[in-house]
Amino acid sequence: xxxxxxxxxxxxxxxxxxxxxxxxxxxxxxxxxxxxxxxxxxxxxxxxxxxxxxxxxxxxxxxxxxxxxxxxxxxxxxxxxxxxxxxxxxxxxxxxxxxxxxxxxxxxxxxxxxxxxxxxxxxxxxxxxxxxxxxxxxxxxxxxxxxxxxxxxxxxxxxxxxxxxxxxxxxxxxxxxxxxxxxxxxxxxxxxxxxxxxxxxxxxxxxxxxxxxxxxxxxxxxxxxxxxxxxxxxxxxxxxxxxxxxxxxxxxxx
Amino acid sequence: xxxxxxxxxxxxxxxxxxxxxxxxxxxxxxxxxxxxxxxxxxxxxxxxxxxxxxxxxxxxxxxxxxxxxxxxxxxxxxxxxxxxxxxxxxxxxxxxxxxxxxxxxxxxxxxxxxxxxxxxxxxxxxxxxxxxxxxxxxxxxxxxxxxxxxxxxxxxxxxxxxxxxxxxxxxxxxxxxxxxxxxxxxxxxxxxxxxxxxxxxxxxxxxxxxxxxxxxxxxxxxxxxxxxxxxxxxxxxxxxxxxxxxxxxxxxxxxxxxxxxxxxxxxxxxxxxxxxxxxxxxxxxxxxxxxxxxxxxxxxxxxxxxxxxxxxxxxxxxxxxxxxxxxxxxxxxxxxxxxxxxxxxxxxxxxxxxxxx
Numbered sequence: 189x190x191x192x193x194x195x196x197x198x199x200x201x202x203x204x205x206x207x208x209x210x211x212x213x214x215x216x217x218x219x220x221x222x223x224x225x226x227x228x229x230x231x232x233x234x235x236x237x238x239x240x241x242x243x244x245x246x247x248x249x250x251x252x253x254x255x256x257x258x259x260x261x262x263x264x265x266x267x268x269x270x271x272x273x274x275x276x277x278x279x280x281x282x283x284x285x286x287x288x289x290x291x292x293x294x295x296x297x298x299x300x301x302x303x304x305x306x307x308x309x310x311x312x313x314x315x316x317x318x319x320x321x322x323x324x325x326x327x328x329x330x331x332x333x334x335x336x337x338x339x340x341x342x343x344x345x346x347x348x349x350x351x352x353x354x355x356x357x358x359x360x361x362x363x364x365x366x367x368x369x370x371x372x373x374x375x376x377x378x379x380x381x382x383x384x385x386x387x388x389x390x391x392x393x394x395x396x397x398x399x400x401x402x403x404x405x406x407x408x409x410x411x412x413x414x415x416x417x418x419x420x421x422x423x424x425x426x427x428x429x430x431x432x433x434x435x436x437x438x439x440x441x442x
Numbered sequence: 443x444x445x446x447x448x449x450x451x452x453x454x455x456x457x458x459x460x461x462x463x464x465x466x467x468x469x470x471x472x473x474x475x476x477x478x479x480x481x482x483x484x485x486x487x488x489x490x491x492x493x494x495x496x497x498x499x500x501x502x503x504x505x506x507x508x509x510x511x512x513x514x515x516x517x518x519x520x521x522x523x524x525x526x527x528x529x530x531x532x533x534x535x536x537x538x539x540x541x542x543x544x545x546x547x548x549x550x551x552x553x554x555x556x557x558x559x560x561x562x563x564x565x566x567x568x569x570x571x572x573x574x575x576x577x578x579x580x581x582x583x584x585x586x587x588x589x590x591x592x593x594x595x596x597x598x599x600x601x602x603x604x605x606x607x608x609x610x611x612x613x614x615x616x617x618x619x620x621x622x623x624x625x626x627x628x629x630x631x632x633x634x635x636x637x638x639x640x641x642x643x644x645x646x647x648x649x650x651x652x653x654x655x656x657x658x659x660x661x662x663x664x665x666x667x668x669x670x671x672x673x674x675x676x677x678x679x680x681x682x683x684x685x686x687x688x689x690x691x692x693x694x695x696x697x698x699x700x701x702x703x704x705x706x707x708x709x710x711x712x713x714x715x716x717x718x719x720x721x722x723x724x725x726x727x728x729x730x731x732x733x734x735x736x737x738x739x740x741x742x743x744x745x746x747x748x749x750x751x752x753x754x755x756x757x758x759x760x761x762x763x764x765x766x767x768x769x770x771x772x773x774x775x776x777x778x779x780x781x782x783x784x785x786x787x788x789x790x791x792x793x794x795x796x797x798x799x
Contacts, residue, residue: 239690263696270694273687276544277741290684291696295677336687343695 189250189346189375190215191236196245198231205231207398213377218370220386221379223395224419229379230351237349238262263291267345269336269353282320284335285310288342310341329356350378383436394418465752476520476759477512480766484508522656523762524755525668526717527727531754532671533710534728539682540703543614548714549725552621556587557718558649559625566636580719584711591621651724651777653762660720671713672751678706679743724777726784727754
């Protein structure tokens with residue numbers, strides 16, 4: 189599915205969080221969003237997810253304006269993994285993941301064995317099957333994050349939006365989640381802090397102070413000049429002798 | 443904790459069919475107990491005979507006074523107690539789920555106080571007459587109080603930088619205190635200014651929760667309100683579940699947040715207002731019952747909604763029996779009984795933090 193933003197603006201309390209952002213993510217693509225803190229990555233993701241409706245500009249799903257779609261229809265094709273979604277409810281992991289089936293259930297389509305299978309598969313994909321009956325508040329930050337990802341997978345989305353999904357994860361789970369996300373046959377938009385991880389995206393977009401300042405393949409976008417100007421760091425770009433991919437070596441802040 | 447897990451098999455949210463016949467049975471037994479126990483104890487046999495006489499036109503010989511007490515006094519009273527208990531418990535379930543706040547409750551949030559003000563204003567001014575206008579006045583008061591308290595809570599917590607205002611447990615309680623005080627003061631003002639001494643005493647007694655004025659007329663309003671509340675909550679049970687991780691998460695799972703929240707909160711304000719207009723402000727039912735039921739059946743609303751409605755109904759019938767029998771020769775306001783039970787539970791929730799959910 190194709191997801192596009194056209195000249196989107198978002199202002200809150202007089203602060204312009206998004207400034208004239210246009211972006212088109214092609215079907216099947218893994219699109220990385222990078223940028224310093226407060227550059228508007230999360231706000232843009234929320235617009236693309238339909239959680240905030242822009243007053244200026246519009247968001248299109250397969251060329252259909254999202255503003256005219258019902259929330260339920262949006263949720264049947266787009267899933268979101270937010271940062272820090274917490275609960276104080278006594279629910280177990282499996283129940284949290286089962287929430288992902290909500291957009292497909294109705295009084296006429298009640299919970300079925302197929303839904304059970306989808307939930308089990310999603311738990312398996314993030315390696316949480318052994319913890320399926322654990323209560324939410326007994327989980328670590330990384331485990332909670334994996335449950336959220338499983339919940340999004342249970343939505344069987346055609347577009348998956350992730351806001352810094354590797355934040356709380358140890359290195360093994362960072363790599364396995366990123367690998368899983370890349371392998372999914374869906375369109376992915378992923379906000380990332382680790383720029384070396386962003387190198388593995390098909391394309392990346394750079395946010396800076398509410399503007400999308402550059403879009404393109406990681407090799408073209410992540411230059412020493414860009415790292416200096418937008419991220420405020422001096423860095424060298426090295427060649428990995430093992431597989432000749434690029435690695436960024438950050439020297440010091442400006 | 444392990445007990446709670448053992449009590450609710452997880453995974454499939456389906457409810458065992460046993461509850462489909464167990465629920466009416468429990469309700470029936472509770473209503474019968476509420477009818478049998480009191481100043482004068484009445485035997486089950488007599489009650490069943492009176493019921494048979496009334497409902498199927500059987501012609502058993504029963505004492506006329508007993509028949510009068512059972513039919514026009516105790517039975518309607520027990521049914522209204524059940525309706526109020528169910529309605530107030532559900533209001534608690536819904537407010538706690540939507541505001542993501544374990545301390546949300548129609549009484550603590552000042553909704554009951556607002557409803558009282560509205561009901562008293564209508565009574566004193568004598569606009570129209572009858573249960574319906576009283577309920578409308580109570581609803582207006584309840585709605586006003588709810589909007590005021592939520593706005594205040596939102597302003598209070600966004601002042602400290604939290605955009606997700608109403609989520610802060612502290613803010614809503616403080617706003618609820620302010621709202622309750624304001625509306626209680628308004629009620630006292632209206633009474634002091636306009637009511638005769640006798641009216642005033644009657645109203646004060648009613649405000650603390652009083653079922654003694656309940657008649658069959660009230661059942662025709664209270665029963666549909668309680669049943670309607672249960673049906674709306676069951677209809678929206680998946681939406682209530684989807685709020686587990688907050689409103690944005692609910693939206694990302696396809697819930698139209700604004701309309702769903704609007705429908706549910708309006709419905710619950712209406713149910714609370716109807717209950718308050720009949721029996722006064724009964725505290726803590728919406729707090730105690732949902733928390734107890736979450737512990738027993740878990741926090742998924744497919745189970746929590748019917749369990750809370752049932753437990754609320756039984757709890758209030760029980761409280762009513764206690765209010766009539768605890769002090770011989772005297773009827774306590776039922777609000778006193780529920781608050782004596784509810785306040786310690788409230789304290790427990792505060793002390794143990796939000797984990798109780």
